[in-house]
Amino acid sequence: MDNQGDKSGKTPNLDNYVVKDPEAFARNVAHMIEQAGKAASAWVEPREKGLKRDTLADPVTDVVKTLSKVSEYWLSEPARALEAQTKLFSSYMVIWSNSIRRISGEEVEDVVKPDKGDKRFADEDWGKNAFFDFLKQAYLVTARWAGDLVENAEGLDDHTRHKAAFYVKQITTAASPSNFLLTNPELYKETVASNGENLVRGMKMLAEDIVAGGGDLRLRQSDLTKFSLGENVATTPGKVVGRSEVAEIIQYEPTTKEVFRRPLLICPPWINKFYILDLNPEKSFIKWAVDHGHTVFVISWVNPDQRHATKDWSAYINEGLRFGMDTVEKATGEKSINAIGYCVGGTLLSAALALFAKEGDERIKSATLFTTQVDFTHAGDLKVFVDEDQIQALEKAMSAEGYLDGTRMATAFNMLRSGDLIWPYVVNNYMRGRDPVPFDLLYWNADGTRMSAANHSYYLRNCYLDNNLVRGMMKLAGENLSLADVKIPIYNLAAKEDHIAPALSVFEGCRYFGGDVTYVLSGSGHIAGVVNPPAKNKYQYWTGGKPNSAFDEWLAKAAEHPGSWWKHWGKWIEAQDPERVPARRPGENNIEILAEAPGNYVRVRV
Structure with missing residues (x-):
């Protein structure tokens, strides 16, 4: 030079x-x-x-x-x-x-x-x-x-x-x-x-x-030695009060003397683990909801292995979501529930609501969807990996073990933002020789999960490939499902910079539900747009009229609000049923305590 x-x-x-x-x-x-x-x-x-x-x-x-x-x-x-x-x-x-x-x-x-x-x-x-x-x-x-x-x-x-x-x-x-x-x-x-x-x-x-990585590169994005489940991440006190083959049900300890009568059941994605909603006390949506008077139950999905190869969406609904509803009812005596679904957990919840409507199960009275797609027409870059040839190749690979290895899914997600989640760490780790800094979000991101073959294949084919849920062609329990049968109020949260569930995609999905839908747009992306505690005073959110116009028209007329959407949701959920009752504690009503939160399933690593 x-x-x-x-x-x-x-x-x-x-x-x-x-x-x-x-x-x-x-x-x-x-x-x-x-x-x-x-x-x-x-x-x-x-x-x-x-x-x-x-x-x-x-x-x-x-x-x-x-x-x-x-x-x-x-x-x-x-x-x-x-x-x-x-x-x-x-x-x-x-x-x-x-x-x-x-x-x-x-x-x-x-x-x-x-x-x-x-x-x-x-x-x-x-x-x-x-x-x-x-x-x-x-x-x-x-x-x-x-x-x-x-x-x-x-x-x-x-x-x-x-x-x-x-x-x-x-x-x-x-x-x-x-x-x-x-x-x-x-x-x-x-x-x-x-x-x-x-x-x-x-x-x-x-x-x-x-x-x-067992022979594959497991790119470290955070100093994993600085975190431990139940000690400095996923620390909100609670108990495991139910366990099936695919899910543990966690009930959290109340922090208020009175709570809303309706319990809150959270259905997180099985891609990654539930504690994205409980990273630490300052960021925890779960703790915030508990502190604001909700009796919170969370589904913690199993990290599947060969035993779970045939567990499909019906199994995840029956042994996860429906099992969670039964557990909530046993623990609290309440038949009316508010439910939250996050990402694919929200897609599962939406399909389940359509099925429950056909079956006459009316226990879920309101649903909140975090960055959830039901219409995959405008799905994000994950759609790149989905066509018939690629799905057939993936199904062939999964058939050997009965599941998709967690590192493959983690790589796919990292590739969506390779300029942020891959190459800076390659340079920092392997060329500079520096350890990455401790970061709880990236610790969670590295704590990947496997996916059972039947579940993942059903998801890719029915959602990304054929878009069956909004076409009325998704079949569960012998029924063709229609979101028009879902008449309950829905709070539908999108994130403006989301690359997994784009805001437009979430918006377009609103029109298929049969009841009142409140569409709210958060600033930032798929994670930070959701995990945005009010005390941080970060980002913003937009509210507007009914989501039945073009997305650009809705956004042009929407009102922008500084800070977190959490308080807005808090008012919305309270309006569904403001009645309060004395706080409930895990173990009441002769419910067996199986483990301390965050439970056993979440500790299984790939």
Whole structure:
């Protein structure tokens, strides 16, 4: 790297790029290679023993097949291909010309700049050093050009275009110069300053994470040693008062003398664990609800194994949701219940409500849905992974063990935001050799769950692939379900930046319910939009009229409110039935106490 001038004509200091102790550096490179060998052994060993089978071919095949359709459009017409290539190369030439002008001391504007909030290029040498500035701009131009190829390709169906855009985003994010030692000035300087000790630590961490993943990389996003269930996460006091093959039912200790007559039953997603709603006392929705007079029960789903292979949605309704309702009734004597469903737990709850309506089970009197989709027409990027070919491949993989391994689902979710949830940790952990900081949310995110084969297959086919619930084609217990049969009041919460259950998707689902629906839009995303305690005074939420117009029209007329939606929900739920009774405690009415909260099922890790 030459002494190129920066944008002000000054010469940057290149001392930080020169190895000061070649002997120590060579020694650490040898240690790094030794640790890399251990990482390779950790990957190879379970495969040699037949304990791990790779299924990489299926997703790679889909990527190639999808991007080939984009290529066909551009290559089918030589003039079109030449125009696209010319556009890219002309941008390169402008960047190169600007670099030459900068070396001569001229002030020049960048051809392209990172998006607002892009933290990858924060180091000053991405701008001061002409070499790294050229790499940065060439990368950004190429990434945007590749995205434009997908957007401007004609003749693609919506699903193929969605997949192509997603795959291109994954590829360009992975190819960023910020992810590589020799093309990232910050990494380069840290490596020189430590004589390569960071690389030794990084390779050691890589080997440890492959061992922890049983032969697959389990990317650590938080210092997991700093958290313990029941001690500093999931600490709200309660008891396990019911247990089936698929669920434990937790009843929480009251903190008020009186409580609402109607108990509150929470149905969380079985993808990840329930304690996202009970991370710590300051963030806990469960504790907040208890402190505001609710008798709270929560379903804690089993982490399934081969024994649960045939447990489908009917089983999760009967042995989870219905079992929870029976337990609530036994524990409190109440036949009227308020229910909450979160994400896929809300989808299950919605389907169950339609089934209960046909059966005449009227115990649930109101339902609250957190970032829940019932109409999957406008589902988020997870839809990329769902088509007939991919589902068949997944079902074949699940048939061997009877479940989907939790690491595969975790990887899929991390890929939705790979620029935030994958590559920063690859760089921090394995190149800088730094331990990630303790963060309870990412501890929870890493505490993944398996999914029973029957349950996951039913979900993908009936929801993402065929959208059967809103078409009246979803069948449970021999009944075709209709959400129009659900007449109870519904509080439907969406999050504005949600990439899993997009706000538009949640909004469109409102129209299928047969009763009154209150649509509320929270700021932030799938997690922070829900877990937003009022004391933090963060984000905002929007309320408006009936959700029966176009989403953009509703939002344009909606009223914005600062802070958390929790208090708004509190008023809504109290309006359903404000009557109060003396507080109930776990163990009353001869209910057996099976364990202390957070229970046993939640402690099973993948």
